[in-house]
Amino acid sequence: MSQEQTRSLLLVVLGAMAGWLWWSGQALNYVRPGLVPLVGAAGLVLLALGLLPPLGPLRVSRAGHPPDGSGDQGGHQHLHHHGGRIGWLLLVPVLVVILVQPAALGSYAVSSRSVVPGGNGQFPPLSAPVRGAVPMPMAEFVTRAVRDPGQSLAGVRVRLVGFAAPAEDGDSGWRLTRFVIFCCAADAEALQAVVHGDPTPRARDQWLEVEGTWQPRPAAVDDPNPQPPVLDADAVRPIAPPRPPYEYSMQFSG
Amino acid sequence: MRSTLDPGGAAQEAASVQLRRRVDGRLVVLLVVVALGARGMLGGALNPVALRTWTTVFVAIVVQALPFLALGVLVSGAITALVSPAVLERVLPRSTLLAVPSAALAGTALPGCECASVPIAGRLCARGVQPAAAVTFMLAAPAVNPVVLVATAVAFPGQPQMVLGRFLGSLLTSMVVGLIWYRVGGHAWVERARQRLASTAGGGRGWVGFAGAARHDLWDAGGWLVVGAAAAATLQVVVPRSLVLAVADHPALSVLALGGLAVLLAICSEADAFVAASLREFSLTARLVFLVVGPAVDVKLIAMQAGVFGRRFAARFAPLTFAVAVLCALAVAGVVLR
Numbered sequence: 001m002s003q004e005q006t007r008s009l010l011l012v013v014l015g016a017m018a019g020w021l022w023w024s025g026q027a028l029n030y031v032r033p034g035l036v037p038l039v040g041a042a043g044l045v046l047l048a049l050g051l052l053p054p055l056g057p058l059r060v061s062r063a064g065h066p067p068d069g070s071g072d073q074g075g076h077q078h079l080h081h082h083g084g085r086i087g088w089l090l091l092v093p094v095l096v097v098i099l100v101q102p103a104a105l106g107s108y109a110v111s112s113r114s115v116v117p118g119g120n121g122q123f124p125p126l127s128a129p130v131r132g133a134v135p136m137p138m139a140e141f142v143t144r145a146v147r148d149p150g151q152s153l154a155g156v157r158v159r160l161v162g163f164a165a166p167a168e169d170g171d172s173g174w175r176l177t178r179f180v181i182f183c184c185a186a187d188a189e190a191l192q193a194v195v196h197g198d199p200t201p202r203a204r205d206q207w208l209e210v211e212g213t214w215q216p217r218p219a220a221v222d223d224p225n226p227q228p229p230v231l232d233a234d235a236v237r238p239i240a241p242p243r244p245p246y247e248y249s250m251q252f253s254g
Numbered sequence: 255m256r257s258t259l260d261p262g263g264a265a266q267e268a269a270s271v272q273l274r275r276r277v278d279g280r281l282v283v284l285l286v287v288v289a290l291g292a293r294g295m296l297g298g299a300l301n302p303v304a305l306r307t308w309t310t311v312f313v314a315i316v317v318q319a320l321p322f323l324a325l326g327v328l329v330s331g332a333i334t335a336l337v338s339p340a341v342l343e344r345v346l347p348r349s350t351l352l353a354v355p356s357a358a359l360a361g362t363a364l365p366g367c368e369c370a371s372v373p374i375a376g377r378l379c380a381r382g383v384q385p386a387a388a389v390t391f392m393l394a395a396p397a398v399n400p401v402v403l404v405a406t407a408v409a410f411p412g413q414p415q416m417v418l419g420r421f422l423g424s425l426l427t428s429m430v431v432g433l434i435w436y437r438v439g440g441h442a443w444v445e446r447a448r449q450r451l452a453s454t455a456g457g458g459r460g461w462v463g464f465a466g467a468a469r470h471d472l473w474d475a476g477g478w479l480v481v482g483a484a485a486a487a488t489l490q491v492v493v494p495r496s497l498v499l500a501v502a503d504h505p506a507l508s509v510l511a512l513g514g515l516a517v518l519l520a521i522c523s524e525a526d527a528f529v530a531a532s533l534r535e536f537s538l539t540a541r542l543v544f545l546v547v548g549p550a551v552d553v554k555l556i557a558m559q560a561g562v563f564g565r566r567f568a569a570r571f572a573p574l575t576f577a578v579a580v581l582c583a584l585a586v587a588g589v590v591l592r
Contacts (some may be wrong), residue, residue, distance in 0.1 A: 030314035038321035086477030183525030184318035
């Protein structure tokens with residue numbers, strides 16, 4: 001195989017990886033849903049650049065060139081001398097995706113602090129309860145709990161989805177956690193609530209559906225780094241990891 | 255980058271070509287097949303949790319960058335195939351003083367992120383665009399396009415001065431760096447990129463030139479993207495955020511800390527506004543520095559620029575851009591964030 005065919009093959013492999021991530025939905029572990037079709041499109045572009053003539057393997061089979069493929073095109077020989085071997089590294093993400101099963105960020109990615117959205121000062125009415133509790137994203141729960149002077153959560157039974165992360169020093173119980181990502185998992189921020197009243201020890205990273213009531217405390221509208229809110233849980237159910245695994249906005253609409 | 259530039263290394267070169275001939279595409283197939291097999295045998299064994307965070311962040315950066323990288327190499331292929339140097343010469347202003355601002359404004363029209371603009375800037379250089387203008391375009395395109403500005407407005411509701419500050423700060427940064435690059439004679443470094451790129455594409459027109467340039471840029475910029483993504487993922491896992499947060503109250507240190515964080519995290523310019531919004535411990539000024547520095551210089555970009563323009567270029571360009579971006583952001587913050 002010539003150097004050029006090797007490169008073509010690498011592009012095909014990389015394109016196939018992007019295509020598979022899109023097709024299988026595993027791309028959701030890495031990027032926001034809006035980007036997933038773009039990842040698929042990028043896979044197609046890579047496959048096309050790798051497969052199509054004049055340089056790809058299709059050309060060789062069509063024109064019946066010897067597999068060595070040398071000696072054609074004026075600039076071709078130059079290609080051997082330029083560009084270096086750096087592109088070989090494109091194989092690394094492919095091997096990583098194959099060897100380490102794609103997974104969403106877990107409790108070990110929670111940095112020493114969990115983020116509390118600032119909110120925009122507007123708290124629309126809560127949505128209607130479903131089966132006895134108001135379902136809401138973690139972003140809404142944390143924002144209302146910490147930032148709403150009107151205490152719209154007081155006395156409301158809510159239903160949250162997240163995974164278990166260990167408590168920080170001083171907390172009892174564990175922390176219900178969900179990551180919010182904006183573009184990809186590299187910009188993830190952790191949203192957390194301390195869960196009280198759950199007697200069962202929970203394994204790290206176990207996904208849970210939690211129902212309970214917010215433990216009211218005065219709003220910290222301007223505190224840049226407030227403590228996470230506390231939820232008195234009355235029902236905790238292990239669930240399968242949700243799809244998609246992340247939340248995608250710090251904002252919410254009622 | 256390699257001994258290509260040294261005519262005396264021809265024998266060595268031939269030997270290494272010989273070696274590389276043997277290390278060819280069959281190795282790719284072999285590695286992939288072995289990995290697929292090992293996956294079945296290992297099961298979940300290769301999943302220590304700390305490694306899992308690293309791999310998720312690493313793959314996320316690469317996967318997230320792929321669409322923009324693909325867009326970038328398609329545009330750079332089109333530049334090679336369709337835009338002849340003669341056309342560029344007619345279209346572009348002759349004077350650098352005019353070319354730099356127009357390059358900055360041209361950047362506002364490309365809705366991509368950093369990964370797209372590096373290969374495009376390399377091709378523009380190869381096509382005879384003045385290096386100062388190409389560099390300005392490279393800095394402006396990811397920072398001031400409409401998508402990024404809308405994202406910033408969404409991330410900072412009720413604070414339109416952040417959008418304005420970001421727009422002015424990044425535009426100013428790109429032009430100041432372009433003009434400095436012109437004055438300080440960065441021509442020589444970019445000249446090497448020009449020669450390398452010009453010879454690789456073989457000057458072909460039509461599909462041959464298009465595919466050749468696109469594939470070459472994908473190979474170069476993509477390989478370095480992997481290096482940058484690995485560095486950024488490592489730094490994200492290793493450097494605790496609390497280290498950065500500790501200096502939030504100090505006016506000067508907080509600016510440097512967020513500038514440094516922008517370099518280390520290598521967040522896509524379309525997402526960095528949301529991260530900046532969450533860094534509520536810091537002043538708006540420090541967060542504006544984060545937004546202006548991020549798209550201009552980060553570990554991923556430094557790696558990609560080293561690939562496209564050469565290591566010597568990157569070693570000079572990165573510190574210059576960092577300093578200019580911090581100063582421009584501070585200047586704009588002094589005017590806008592009052």
